[in-house]
Amino acid sequence: xxxxxxxxxxxxxxxxxxxxxxxxxxxxxxxxxxxxxxxxxxxxxxxxxxxxxxxxxxxxxxxxxxxxxxxxxxxxxxxxxxxxxxxxxxxxxxxxxxxxxxxxxxxxxxxx
Amino acid sequence: xxxxxxxxxxxxxxxxxxxxxxxxxxxxxxxxxxxxxxxxxxxxxxxxxxxxxxxxxxxxxxxxxxxxxxxxxxxxxxxxx
Numbered sequence: 001x002x003x004x005x006x007x008x009x010x011x012x013x014x015x016x017x018x019x020x021x022x023x024x025x026x027x028x029x030x031x032x033x034x035x036x037x038x039x040x041x042x043x044x045x046x047x048x049x050x051x052x053x054x055x056x057x058x059x060x061x062x063x064x065x066x067x068x069x070x071x072x073x074x075x076x077x078x079x080x081x082x083x084x085x086x087x088x089x090x091x092x093x094x095x096x097x098x099x100x101x102x103x104x105x106x107x108x109x110x111x112x
Numbered sequence: 113x114x115x116x117x118x119x120x121x122x123x124x125x126x127x128x129x130x131x132x133x134x135x136x137x138x139x140x141x142x143x144x145x146x147x148x149x150x151x152x153x154x155x156x157x158x159x160x161x162x163x164x165x166x167x168x169x170x171x172x173x174x175x176x177x178x179x180x181x182x183x184x185x186x187x188x189x190x191x192x193x
Contacts, residue, residue, distance in 0.1 A: 033162055034139060034161070034162065037161075037162055037165050037166065038135070038136075038139050038140075040165065040169070041131075041132075041135055041165050042132060042135075042136075045128045045129075045131055045132040045135075046128075048124055048125070048127065048128035049124075049125050049128040049129065049132075051121075051124060052120075052121045052122065052123070052124035052125030052126075052127075052128060053121065053125055054121070055117050055118065055120055055121025055124065056117075056118050056121035056122055056125065057121075068115065068118060
């Protein structure tokens with residue numbers, strides 16, 4: 001119950017601040033509806049995020065979860081390498097990526 | 113099946129995070145940046161920051177109303193038969 005009270009007081013405070021800024025003409029009247037719409041959009045995003053995190057977080061097969069983590073890491077490293085090629089600021093060679101990936105696999109397997 | 117679940121969850125969370133950061137940047141940070149900075153090319157004009165969520169909300173509400181109406185009609189038809 002206290003959590004909801006905290007959140008509602010925060011919302012009321014921010015709304016009061018917004019209305020005060022509007023009344024004092026520090027904010028043009030065209031931007032009235034910016035704050036409520038921003039809150040609604042962020043609420044929707046928060047809901048989607050919670051659904052996504054919940055879907056990700058309950059694996060029932062630990063081996064496949066470890067394999068999947070390796071796949072994701074490899075994919076992420078390839079992405080970094082391609083980004084480096086595009087930007088020419090990161091000079092990681094493909095061999096170093098494979099070395100790093102093998103090290104990570106060894107670390108994951110020995111930690112289990 | 114685990115893979116599909118986790119992939120969908122990952123995709124959903126990435127979509128929501130990207131929408132949130134884009135919208136936050138658009139609404140809060142962009143008004144304080146000089147108007148001839150290069151970053152303004154990547155963002156739509158500021159009026160769309162209000163129009164697009166309102167439009168999406170209206171579409172969602174109308175879709176919900178249509179769906180509820182269809183379900184009510186179907187249940188009435190079933191009762192009449």
